[in-house]
Amino acid sequence: MTIEFDGFGPERVIEVYNPKVGMHGFLVIDNTALGPGKGGIRMTPGVTKTEVYKLARTMTWKNAMAEIPFGGAKGGIIADPRQMSVEKKYEIIKAYAQAVKPFIPKDYVAGPDINTTEKEMEIFAKTVGTNKACTGKPKSMGGLPHELGSTGFGVVEATEVAAEFTGLNLKDATVAIEGFGNVGTFAGKFLTEKGAKLVGVSDIQGLVTDFQNGLDYEKLMQAVQHEGSVVKYKNGKILPNHDIVGLDVDILITAAIPDLIKINEVDQVKAKLIVEGSNIPMTHEVEKELFEKGVILVPDFIANAGGVISSYVEFIEGTEKQMFEMVKERIQRNTKLTMNESKKEGIDPRTVAVKIARKRVLEKCANCKVTE
Secondary structure, eight states: OOOOOOSSOOSEEEEEEETTTTEEEEEEEEEOSSSSEEOOEEEETTOOHHHHHHHHHHHHHHHHHHTOSOEEEEEEEEOOGGGSOHHHHHHHHHHHHHHHGGGTTTTEEBOBOTTOOHHHHHHHHHHHTOGGGBSSOOGGGTOOOGGGOHHHHHHHHHHHHHHHHHTOOGGGOEEEEEOOSHHHHHHHHHHHHTTOEEEEEEETTEEEEOTTTOOOHHHHHHHHHHHSSGGGOSSSEEEOGGGGGGOOOSEEEEOSOSSOSOGGGGGGOOOSEEEEOSSOSSOHHHHHHHHHHTOEEEOHHHHTTHHHHHHHHHHTTOOHHHHHHHHHHHHHHHHHHHHHHHHHHTSOHHHHHHHHHHHHHHTTOTTOOOOO
């Protein structure tokens, strides 16, 4: 796939180099009609300009759906942190910050993503020379850390709303979570607090299930923290991690890899509701097939918007309490809106949500040349 320019953007596609320190990266500012482009910086050896563009467009829709004054953008740095010293990694972040500084914060506000954390955001902000350069900063710099679980919290709020549309009572529902990182662990925490029965959790090493008794969240966390994987959980059956796609559960929450469910796996899916805590866990074609099959889906840019809502609260120097309140209110409202419209029009939720997001951007976009 190549970059496709349309009436919404991208407004800028920037490629940056610093041969002296070995920095090669991209910044795509997709659309700034609602405010400066907002999106994290990922650092992976295989990141491409096209990948960054696709993620930037997703951020345009995500921020519009979340009703916050940010546009869409995304940053990418071609590097493998596992193959370098921490000092080298910080040197590359600093070089990237210097290269994109002319666009900050008027056109771009950064944040953490794959292989970038609050430490990298601290370096980024100090290099650019303003705290407004990014969100996801350390608490000492006014940051709202991801350890608060804003994304996972939002995923659970979306799940609770969508469960009602699916005819499920969350307290009686069986749930599986694909991925047990920041999003998955907090989704598990908040779901079990609401009474859901967690019966399957996967990570890179495998899948653990216990349909009879359910999985104990605290013991799962101990297995991950002390032994490195959910497969070290003392009770339960261990299976290959991809088997989570076909688990016979009420609700499947994706919280890790893209393209989890392939088109030839649609008939394996038994979940009645899929909530996309991860980005692009399947293609739109797969979503449409599942929708035709009767599966309810909450698209990623609605379900996992808690992180960017938290970023906005940090940007305006709000509090943790304000953050949780805004995440709950915005995600509940937009999930309800999308589910209602999907049911009313008989079309899949992503098509509905993109239509809503496009309309919100167009209302503010004097330069968007789009034929509806």
